[in-house]
Amino acid sequence: MKENKQHVVISKATIDRLPLYYRTLKLSQEEGVAIISSEELGRRIGVTPEQIRKDLSAFGEFGKKGVGYYVSELIRNIGEILGLNRQWNIAIVGVGHLGWALANYANFASQGFQLQAIFDVDANKVGKYINDVEIFDCDRMPEIVAERDIQIGIITVPAEYAQSVANKLIKSGIKGIWNFTPVKIDVPERLHIVNEDLSVGLSSLSFHLSRSL
Amino acid sequence: MKENKQHVVISKATIDRLPLYYRTLKLSQEEGVAIISSEELGRRIGVTPEQIRKDLSAFGEFGKKGVGYYVSELIRNIGEILGLNRQWNIAIVGVGHLGWALANYANFASQGFQLQAIFDVDANKVGKYINDVEIFDCDRMPEIVAERDIQIGIITVPAEYAQSVANKLIKSGIKGIWNFTPVKIDVPERLHIVNEDLSVGLSSLSFHLSRSL
DNA sequence: TAGATTGTTAATCGATTAACAATC
DNA sequence: TAGATTGTTAATCGATTAACAATC
Numbered sequence: 001m002k003e004n005k006q007h008v009v010i011s012k013a014t015i016d017r018l019p020l021y022y023r024t025l026k027l028s029q030e031e032g033v034a035i036i037s038s039e040e041l042g043r044r045i046g047v048t049p050e051q052i053r054k055d056l057s058a059f060g061e062f063g064k065k066g067v068g069y070y071v072s073e074l075i076r077n078i079g080e081i082l083g084l085n086r087q088w089n090i091a092i093v094g095v096g097h098l099g100w101a102l103a104n105y106a107n108f109a110s111q112g113f114q115l116q117a118i119f120d121v122d123a124n125k126v127g128k129y130i131n132d133v134e135i136f137d138c139d140r141m142p143e144i145v146a147e148r149d150i151q152i153g154i155i156t157v158p159a160e161y162a163q164s165v166a167n168k169l170i171k172s173g174i175k176g177i178w179n180f181t182p183v184k185i186d187v188p189e190r191l192h193i194v195n196e197d198l199s200v201g202l203s204s205l206s207f208h209l210s211r212s213l
Numbered sequence: 214m215k216e217n218k219q220h221v222v223i224s225k226a227t228i229d230r231l232p233l234y235y236r237t238l239k240l241s242q243e244e245g246v247a248i249i250s251s252e253e254l255g256r257r258i259g260v261t262p263e264q265i266r267k268d269l270s271a272f273g274e275f276g277k278k279g280v281g282y283y284v285s286e287l288i289r290n291i292g293e294i295l296g297l298n299r300q301w302n303i304a305i306v307g308v309g310h311l312g313w314a315l316a317n318y319a320n321f322a323s324q325g326f327q328l329q330a331i332f333d334v335d336a337n338k339v340g341k342y343i344n345d346v347e348i349f350d351c352d353r354m355p356e357i358v359a360e361r362d363i364q365i366g367i368i369t370v371p372a373e374y375a376q377s378v379a380n381k382l383i384k385s386g387i388k389g390i391w392n393f394t395p396v397k398i399d400v401p402e403r404l405h406i407v408n409e410d411l412s413v414g415l416s417s418l419s420f421h422l423s424r425s426l
Numbered sequence: 427t428a429g430a431t432t433g434t435t436a437a438t439c440g441a442t443t444a445a446c447a448a449t450c
Numbered sequence: 451t452a453g454a455t456t457g458t459t460a461a462t463c464g465a466t467t468a469a470c471a472a473t474c
Contacts, residue, residue, distance in 0.1 A: 009464090011464075013464095013465070013466090014465090016413055016417065018416065018420070019413050019417070020410070020413070022416070023412070037431065037432090045397060048467070049431090050467060050468075050469095051465095051466070053433060053434090054433085056433090057432090057434070061433065063431080064431085064432075064474060065430085065431055065432040065433075065472065065473045066429075066430050066431050066474035067431070067432085068430090068431065082419055082420045083419040083423030084416065084419060086423075088415075088419055097314040097317040097318060098314050098318070100310070100314065101310040104310040105411075107412070108415065111416075112419075151422060151426075152415070152422070175425075175426065176418040177418075178418060182236055184258060190425070192418055192421040192422060192425070194417050194418055196411070196414050197232075198318075198409070199324065201391050201407045201409050202324070202326055202391065203231070203232035203235070203295050203297065203324075204228055204232070204407050205365055205405055205407055206301060206325075206326075207294065208389065209296060209365070209388055210295070210299075212405070213364075213388065226440095226441070226442090250455065251455080251456075261442080261443075262455090263442075263445095264442070264443080266457060267441090267442075267443090270456090270457055270458070274456080275456095276455080277449090277455085277456075278448065278449045278454085278457075279449060279450035279455050279456070280450060280454080281454090281456080282456090
């Protein structure tokens, strides 16, 4: 019996672990593992088995007591929870080093994220292609976003343009933003935004190394 | 009176917010702000003033009651806490798209992180330069790391080589690792590792969009 | 059946928020 | 002095861990 647990509050921490489970399960599947226990899955990921069972229990009952989880079934279920069983259309705004790297990141496609367009203001870049994806002028954002049903925008422009680019994306009809600039972007309530602040990682290392060296 | 609060437990969340404070303070300073309240700083970052005061209080008393924080003083103090007032020598292993982008990321240097070397196994890349930084064969890691006193290694190789590259870095004397591969790397207790899993961001957006669309 | 492992409830731990005395 | 704002203690909230009944 599959329950619908809409009433359970799902923590951000849980959502961030699900992709980890998903990926590790896929790897296990490739290795030929058909059934896996929370114990074994936890060992591979570096998470306690209780944590995994708790996380999953927020969405339903996916395992078999005394047995474990059927890998393919769990992959399907987590994929469904994360919305990975469908295609998302994404766009990158800003072809700097990072934007270029992300545009070349082939793995997105394999996870259902289809890069539909790249935007930049530089006339020298507009009209060129990165891996068969065209670079458009930012002014054409409303048109292209609508035409290609783009739901997610990735912002890799210099920090000072982050907010104005976000505004333009939102006005064009985008539903979610992945922000690589180190500034806080104000967005309407209904919009989802994930901040990927790459400068935190090194600072964190710096902090710990200063203390231990 | 500056106290030494070695007994206070500092949460990971606090450490992750400090770079945010640091950066925002620097921006404020550039705008000519000399004194800032936790209220105003919080507003700019999107964090409650209580949070900021609590975070800082783990390290000492940096403000003036009834006044606020002297921006330059707080920058210096947070910089000291994070270990940003010194130079760290870093190396990148793996010149794929992401490694290339990071090697070109000029901002590292401005924060005291000096890219000293790049490593790759591809003979076509070895000997070339990215922004005046030479690409060395991975076999020369022990030699170069020691010679240039490199403390931090950035791993941007394909997932399957992550662990062996980490082992090599550690054996070469590296003290901290910034891991961009989506796999768990086992390291000795004394080593610091920060995982930057870029695939989580899109999955998280996918999850929220699935629910709200 | 006995052993294994889930799903869930209760207990613990940790982090955030609220409140306020101290003091500039 | 009165108003403002810090630093800290107490209260709340949320997330993780432990324990265990259910059951395959």
